[in-house]
Amino acid sequence: MVSKTLAVINKMGFHMRPASLFVGAMAKYPDTDIRILHNGREIDGKSIMNLMAACIKYGAEIEIRCSGNQEQAMLAEAVSLVENKLGDSD
Amino acid sequence: MLAEAASPVENNPGDSGEAVPPDKDRDGGTGMNQGIGVSAGIGIGRAVVLRGKDLDYSMVVPKGSREEKRRLHEAIASFRERTERDAEEIRARAGEKQAEILLAQIMMIGDPFMVSQMEDLIVQGACAEKAVDTVCGMYIDMFSSVEDEVTRQRATDVRDMRARLLGLLLGQPVFDPRALPAGSVLVVRDLTPSMTSGLGREQAAALVAETGGMTSHSAILARAMSIPAVLGLAGVTERIADGDLVIVDGTGGVVLPRPDSETLDSYRRRKEKLLADRAALEAFRESPTRTADHHEVLLCCNIGSDQDVKAVLESGGEGIGLFRTEFLFMDRSAPPGEAEQFEIYRRVVEAAGEREVIIRTLDIGGDKAVGYLGMEREENPFLGYRGIRYCLGRPDFFSVQLRALLRASAFGRLKIMLPLVTCADELRQTRAILSKLMADLEQEGVPFQRGVPLGIMIETPAAALIADILARESDFFSIGTNDLVQYTMAVDRGNGKVAYLYSPLNPSVLRSIRSVIRAGHEAGIPVGMCGESAADSRLIPLLLAFGLDEFSVGASSVLETRRAISRWTLTEARHLADEVMKLSSADGIEAYLSAAIEDHR
Numbered sequence: 001m002v003s004k005t006l007a008v009i010n011k012m013g014f015h016m017r018p019a020s021l022f023v024g025a026m027a028k029y030p031d032t033d034i035r036i037l038h039n040g041r042e043i044d045g046k047s048i049m050n051l052m053a054a055c056i057k058y059g060a061e062i063e064i065r066c067s068g069n070q071e072q073a074m075l076a077e078a079v080s081l082v083e084n085k086l087g088d089s090d
Numbered sequence: 091m092l093a094e095a096a097s098p099v100e101n102n103p104g105d106s107g108e109a110v111p112p113d114k115d116r117d118g119g120t121g122m123n124q125g126i127g128v129s130a131g132i133g134i135g136r137a138v139v140l141r142g143k144d145l146d147y148s149m150v151v152p153k154g155s156r157e158e159k160r161r162l163h164e165a166i167a168s169f170r171e172r173t174e175r176d177a178e179e180i181r182a183r184a185g186e187k188q189a190e191i192l193l194a195q196i197m198m199i200g201d202p203f204m205v206s207q208m209e210d211l212i213v214q215g216a217c218a219e220k221a222v223d224t225v226c227g228m229y230i231d232m233f234s235s236v237e238d239e240v241t242r243q244r245a246t247d248v249r250d251m252r253a254r255l256l257g258l259l260l261g262q263p264v265f266d267p268r269a270l271p272a273g274s275v276l277v278v279r280d281l282t283p284s285m286t287s288g289l290g291r292e293q294a295a296a297l298v299a300e301t302g303g304m305t306s307h308s309a310i311l312a313r314a315m316s317i318p319a320v321l322g323l324a325g326v327t328e329r330i331a332d333g334d335l336v337i338v339d340g341t342g343g344v345v346l347p348r349p350d351s352e353t354l355d356s357y358r359r360r361k362e363k364l365l366a367d368r369a370a371l372e373a374f375r376e377s378p379t380r381t382a383d384h385h386e387v388l389l390c391c392n393i394g395s396d397q398d399v400k401a402v403l404e405s406g407g408e409g410i411g412l413f414r415t416e417f418l419f420m421d422r423s424a425p426p427g428e429a430e431q432f433e434i435y436r437r438v439v440e441a442a443g444e445r446e447v448i449i450r451t452l453d454i455g456g457d458k459a460v461g462y463l464g465m466e467r468e469e470n471p472f473l474g475y476r477g478i479r480y481c482l483g484r485p486d487f488f489s490v491q492l493r494a495l496l497r498a499s500a501f502g503r504l505k506i507m508l509p510l511v512t513c514a515d516e517l518r519q520t521r522a523i524l525s526k527l528m529a530d531l532e533q534e535g536v537p538f539q540r541g542v543p544l545g546i547m548i549e550t551p552a553a554a555l556i557a558d559i560l561a562r563e564s565d566f567f568s569i570g571t572n573d574l575v576q577y578t579m580a581v582d583r584g585n586g587k588v589a590y591l592y593s594p595l596n597p598s599v600l601r602s603i604r605s606v607i608r609a610g611h612e613a614g615i616p617v618g619m620c621g622e623s624a625a626d627s628r629l630i631p632l633l634l635a636f637g638l639d640e641f642s643v644g645a646s647s648v649l650e651t652r653r654a655i656s657r658w659t660l661t662e663a664r665h666l667a668d669e670v671m672k673l674s675s676a677d678g679i680e681a682y683l684s685a686a687i688e689d690h691r
Contacts, residue, residue, distance in 0.1 A: 011424035015240065016190075020197045027202070047203030053232045055241050058424050 001067040002075045010085035013057035016048075018086030023048045025077055032068030034078060045078065125298070125323035127343030128309035132361045133296025133318040134354075135275040137334040137347070140265060140285075141327050145256040147219035155212050162208055162218040165258040166199055169251070172264065173199075180286075183315070194244070195251050204229070219259050226252035239421065250282045267293060275336040279327055281308035281319075291317055296338035298345050300324050312340075320345050371649040375406040379641075379652045381634060383659040388640040389652055390446075392620055396434045399441040401645040406652070409445035411568065411642020412507070412620035413438060415452055415491070424462055425487065431494035439502025446503040448568065448618075448642075450547065451491055453477045453509035472576070477510030482519050492520075493527050499539035507545045507568060512552040517563050520544065547620075549573035554602045561613035568642070569606055571621025575599050594623045595683070596676040600632065604671070607636045618642055627654045628683040634658055635667035657690065 010018060026034050026046045034045030038060060043050045045064065056062060062082075066075040081087075152158055177192035198204070207228075208221040216224070226248050233245035257264065267289040270276065274293060278285065281299040286308055289297075294317050302308050302321035312319035318340030330336060330347045337346040337357045346353060379389040390411030391402040402410060418426050418434060426434075439447045454463070455476020468474040481488040495506050508520055521544065531538050548554055549570035561567070571594050576583060578599050583592040594600070603619075610617035618640030623629050625643040627650075633641070634655065643651050658666075666686055673679045 011427065012422065016194055016197065023201070044203045047201050048197055049201045049204050049229050049232075052241055052244060053229065053236065055236050055238045057238075 001065055002071045003063055003065040004075060004079050005061060005063045006079060006082055008056055008058060008060045008062060008082060008086075010088040011058050012088055013060065014051050014054065014086070016052060018088060019048050019051040021087045022078070022081055023051065025081060026074065029066075029068070029070045029074040032066055032070045032074045034074060035065045037063040037065065123323060123326070123329070123345040123347070125320040125326070125343050125345060126303050127319075127340045128302070128304050128306075128321050129297075129312035129317060129319040130341040131296075131316065131318035132357055132364065133275060133294075133338045133340065134357060134361065135273040135295035135336065136271070137277050137330045137332060137336045138270055138274045139277045139327055139330055139332050141279065145253060145260065147217065147223070147256065147260060150217045150219055150260075152212075152215060152217040152220075155215075158212045158216070158218045158221070159209055161259060162205075162212065162221060165218065165222075165255050166205070168258055169255055170196060170199055180311075191247065195247050198244075198247065198251060219256055222252060222255045222259065226255070250280070253282075270294065275338055277327055277330050277336070281306075281312075281321070286311045289315070289317070291315060296320075296336070296340065298323060298326055298330075298336070298338060300326055371653060374649045374652040374656070377652070377656075379408065379655055381655060381658050381660055381663070383661070385634075385660050387634070387638065387655065388618070389648060389655070390448075390618070390640055390642040391645045391648065392642050393438075393645075396437045396441075398645065399438055403441070405645040405648040407445075407645060407648050409503075409640075410438065410442055410447040410449075411618055411640055413447060413449045415450060416454055419452060419454065419463070422462075425490070428490050428494045428497075431491060432497050435495055435498035435504070436501045439498055439504045442502055444503070446505060448505045448507050448545070448566075448620075449495060450507045450509055451478070451488070451495075452481055454480060472582075478508045478516050478520070479510065482516060485523060489523060489527060492524055493531070496524070496527055496531060496538040496542060497536060499542040500537040504539070505543040505545060505566065507547060507566075509547045509570075510549060510573070511546040511560070512550050514556070514559055514563055517544070517546060517560065521563075545615075547573075548606050550577050551602065554578075554606050557606045557609035558612065561609050561615055564615060566615050567606060567610045567617045568640075569603060569617065569619040569621065571599075571603075571619060571623035574602065574621070578602055593676045593680070594621075594626065594629060595679045597671075597674060597679065600671065600679070603633070604636045607638055611637060616640060625651045628680070628687060630654045631658045631663040631687075632667050632670060632683075634660060635663040662690070 008014070012018065014022070023046050036043045036045045036051070038054055038056050041054065043054050045051070064075060064078050066078070173192050173196050177189045177196065180192060181189035204225060207225045211221040211224055212218060229248045230245045230252070233242060233248060236242055265285060267285060270293040272292050273295045275296045275298060276289070276294050277298045279300045281297060281302060297308070297312055297317055297319040299308065299321045300323055306321065309319065309321060318338050320338055320340055320343050323345060326345065334347050335349065335354070337349050337354065339357070349357070378386055380386040388408055390409040391405065391407035392412040392414070393399065393402060393410055394414050395417050399410070418431060435449060438449070453476070455465070455471050455474060465475070475483065492506070495504065498504055508516065511517060524544065528538065528540065543565035545566035545568060546553065546560060546564050547570045548557060548567050550573070553560060554574070557567070575592055575594050579591045579596060581588050581591040583589050607617045616639040619633065619638055620642040624633070624641040625647040630651070641651060641655070670679055670682060673682060
């Protein structure tokens with residue numbers, strides 16, 4: 001298992017569009033599991049429903065945990081998406 | 091007014107209707123049918139009632155997990171197919187933003203985690219229906235309980251998704267709005283996006299629903315399609331039967347099932363009148379805005395979002411006289427950045443083409459607090475830290491908006507307008523910030539229009555009194571009557587005890603307007619008006635007489651205003667104004683104007 005803790009920096013947080021971009025990218029790793037820890041809860045990073053329901057907002061600190069065959073690559077892509085504001089312009 | 095006449099009843103075969111006596115039992119008395127009128131106009135037609143379908147699956151016997159999984163995936167596939175088609179259609183008819191709601195449902199149904207939760211239940215022995223119901227129910231609870239308003243609304247999407255999946259699994263016929271008989275009044279519990287997507291003015295004379303309100307998705311769509319609609323009418327699907335003749339008054343929010351012949355006649359006459367009025371107004375859509383003696387003025391529109399430009403162009407507006415940018419900053423957790431603002435401003439000026447667009451910088455204060463802006467509750471929000479004061483107090487924050495505006499100025503005829511100005515210094519400080527930003531942009535090689543006009547709202551007595559001073563440094567004026575009346579009369583219109591003082595017809599307000607226009611003209615700058623008064627038929631001759639250059643009104647008032655302007659010659663208007671300005675009270679002026687306007691017709 002690999003993990004990284006970082007802050008959400010796009011201003012709208014994980015609303016629908018960023019969340020769908022995120023889960024779309026994570027779907028490319030079928031054999032690897034991704035969990036997001038936020039506010040003491042663990043969320044499946046491939047589930048748009050659970051990501052949206054978690055209301056992860058601007059400035060929130062999250063921990064991303066990946067485990068499985070492609071855990072390094074998956075974590076790198078997940079981190080890069082969040083650091084690049086999940087496709088939002090702000 | 092626009093939507094009223096657009097109600098689609100003329101070619102309505104269902105409305106051959108003989109009236110039936112009102113059925114007191116089913117009506118449960120009168121007064122029960124007052125709902126929320128969300129889309130104006132009168133629609134008369136035969137009811138098609140869609141009761142919440144019976145989605146009872148207790149009789150379904152699971153046929154083994156393999157078969158139930160197959161049924162589940164089949165239902166999901168047809169759900170997805172239908173929703174994609176509907177989204178495409180809504181995008182074509184009502185725009186990208188409206189289609190997003192359905193796109194959200196497509197995204198949700200593709201959630202592998204949710205589908206695997208459903209499969210797990212099937213493996214444990216549930217039928218596909220039970221699996222869908224349970225898992226969707228869980229997400230509905232989850233979304234309903236969050237604090238975030240936008241996320242909470244997702245519960246409605248999941249509810250719609252659940253009902254449609256269950257309908258598919260139970261083999262119920264899919265409701266197809268395209269198959270409705272022409273001129274039907276559609277009566278439903280919830281007006282879901284999937285119902286309205288295929289609906290056109292040909293099929294629907296009107297829409298009635300038990301749930302929803304002014305801002306609900308279905309209301310927005312109804313207005314976009316000019317279908318009269320009344321929402322929020324609890325229990326209405328029980329009180330109206332299929333085939334009932336129904337009158338829907340989307341303006342008054344009233345639904346009248348099985349009207350007696352007298353009522354029916356009176357509504358038909360009202361409808362005829364609306365249609366006739368509409369036809370007469372149509373003549374003003376393409377014509378220039380001018381007085382009876384061919385003196386032309388500019389007739390523009392007030393908008394609150396980039397989505398509104400379409401309505402302006404369709405209504406015959408000649409430009410945007412006021413774009414309120416507040417909406418950009420509301421209902422979110424952080425301010426929009428430069429890129430986001432730039433995109434929106436650019437879209438608006440590009441859509442407006444040759445027409446000019448006046449964009450007002452953020453006008454926000456203690457009365458409409460935005461959480462993340464860190465505004466404090468104030469004792470006197472209308473006299474406090476708001477409008478241009480707030481923006482100049484936070485120059486870095488203000489610069490983001492100004493830079494976005496400057497960049498957008500390269501794409502059309504953009505003008506910048508400042509709210510709540512009370513002294514020349516506010517204008518000077520803003521110019522200083524703009525100069526610096528222009529220098530930056532130049533250095534970065536980013537295009538902008540160097541001479542982008544900077545104007546101000548005249549909405550305080552202070553600004554009105556020094557209009558001659560401000561006119562030397564401002565490129566244009568726009569009189570904001572709502573605030574000008576409030577500040578001039580020192581009256582809070584929301585306070586019932588003093589609201590009688592709130593009228594633009596007070597001599598003080600009229601003198602103020604007259605002298606502001608005069609001061610503007612003496613300095614050679616144009617003067618507009620963007621408050622409600624610009625569309626007030628009593629004030630219009632006075633404003634013409636004072637020499638107002640530009641009227642900015644709501645898109646739905648364009649034709650009325652253009653017609654009202656066309657009724658006067660400048661000579662008549664000036665004569666009227668001379669008499670009015672001799673009068674000493676708002677009541678006297680109102681009475682005089684009403685009589686004069688009546689005479690004039």
